Amino acid sequence: MSDTRRIRSAGGATAGRADMAFFWAGRFVATLGVIVTAWAALSTGSMLVHGHPAYLVLLVLTFAVSLTVALRSWLTRTVRHRGRTGIRGVLVALSLGVIALAWWLVPSSAVEPALSAMDSDTSVTVTETADQIVLQPTGAVSEVGVFFQPGARVDARAYAAVLRPLAAAGHVVVIPKQPFGIAFLSTGAFGSARAAHPPVERWVVGGHSLGGTVAAMDAQSFAGASTDPVVGLLFFASYPANDLSGLGAGVLSISGTNDGLATPDKISASKASLPADARYLVIEGGVHAFFGDYGPQSGDGEPSISQDAARAEISAASVDFVNAFDH
Structure with a gap:
């Protein structure tokens, strides 16, 4: 059995299948957040400056949180037992929802002769x-x-x-x-x-x-x-x-x-x-x-x-x- 499957938390509980699943889900969602927000910013282009600031704030916050979580998760080599499976599931779902919203809200930018x-x-x-x-x-x-x-x-x-x-x-x-x-x-x-x-x-x-x-x-x-x-x-x-x-x-x-x-x-x-x-x-x-x-x-x-x-x-x-x- 791999080492990560048997790592114990500070409380001594063994990390199980759910912990492993959420560990990898966190890595995936955080990495996806970095990629999607970076793509959204590039696709939005000058609208980041010329549009209403609400979307820029959403992208910056989503990128910052995603990057922080991604770096921490990819640098971590241990899977810890944390419990509260329901809450963790809701957080993953909400994170995916915010990332999907950032993708969907990419605007259609003005072109000539409007510019x-x-x-x-x-x-x-x-x-x-x-x-x-x-x-x-x-x-x-x-x-x-x-x-x-x-x-x-x-x-x-x-x-x-x-x-x-x-x-x-x-x-x-x-x-x-x-x-x-x-x-x-x-x-x-x-x-x-x-x-x-x-x-x-x-x-x-x-x-x-x-x-x-x-x-x-x-x-x-x-x-x-x-x-x-x-x-x-x-x-x-x-x-x-x-x-x-x-x-x-x-x-x-x-x-x-x-x-x-x-x-x-x-x-x-x-x-x-x-x-x-x-x-x-x-x-x-x-x-x-x-x-x-x-x-x-x-x-x-x-x-x-x-x-x-x-x-x-x-x-x-x-x-x-x-x-x-x-x-």
């Missing part, structure tokens, strides 16, 4: 902080602003190019950076931003995919507000989770015929949940990933239009929609 659209010029000033991006017109500023929620696990910068024409048209555009890239973790962001951008007095809220669903919740909450009300709701390949048929705000839904996620059937089914006067624009040949600039998306359809052409249609329709609230 270039993050540069300020004579018509638009771009300000980026840890929790938001603001596109500010350099000239006259409209009383109507735009608050736009990104899609799930998508770099907030990915929407800079498609939304920049709104800022060039005089509208303040605020794009929140969601914790872990999940819009449902950013439900309070609009409430905090409403009074923070004078001279904006009315808002169009919008979002892409899951972000649009959260924007619809904001529209429902603030459409009747006495100050800084929501006057418009803008969907990019998205639809509401609740019945908004009585919403007191204008609605524009922009979708793509080849979208494999927010499919035409899903968009059509959502019409019953929106006001009767809601407007719809369908981008022929457009797909889900064409509403931002972050590369292809798993499960999406195949486009039959260029992304530049689709982006131009989306931007023009959005500007017309928001401009209408100036009158």
Whole structure:
């Protein structure tokens, strides 16, 4: 019998099969944690700096704990009897869950032309902080602003190019950076931003995919507000989770015929949940990933239009929609 199978703890109890199993499970999970978090950091790239800091904190903590446990376990040559098998099993399961979460949360990073659209010029000033991006017109500023929620696990910068024409048209555009890239973790962001951008007095809220669903919740909450009300709701390949048929705000839904996620059937089914006067624009040949600039998306359809052409249609329709609230 190997030496490690007969090592005794300080209390004299013999290490058994369960102790051996947890010993190797600890080594495996800790090593996996180091590998996964390192891969996640490399895959995330500049988003580690430009995204919401919550994901960076998760990766750093997971990597540090995994590395510490991995080094200690691989340097240990003894298997000790520790008991508490149930607690140890729960800890292993939780550790695997955190590592899986770190892997799943790897975001889709922004690509051109969105990255270039993050540069300020004579018509638009771009300000980026840890929790938001603001596109500010350099000239006259409209009383109507735009608050736009990104899609799930998508770099907030990915929407800079498609939304920049709104800022060039005089509208303040605020794009929140969601914790872990999940819009449902950013439900309070609009409430905090409403009074923070004078001279904006009315808002169009919008979002892409899951972000649009959260924007619809904001529209429902603030459409009747006495100050800084929501006057418009803008969907990019998205639809509401609740019945908004009585919403007191204008609605524009922009979708793509080849979208494999927010499919035409899903968009059509959502019409019953929106006001009767809601407007719809369908981008022929457009797909889900064409509403931002972050590369292809798993499960999406195949486009039959260029992304530049689709982006131009989306931007023009959005500007017309928001401009209408100036009158």
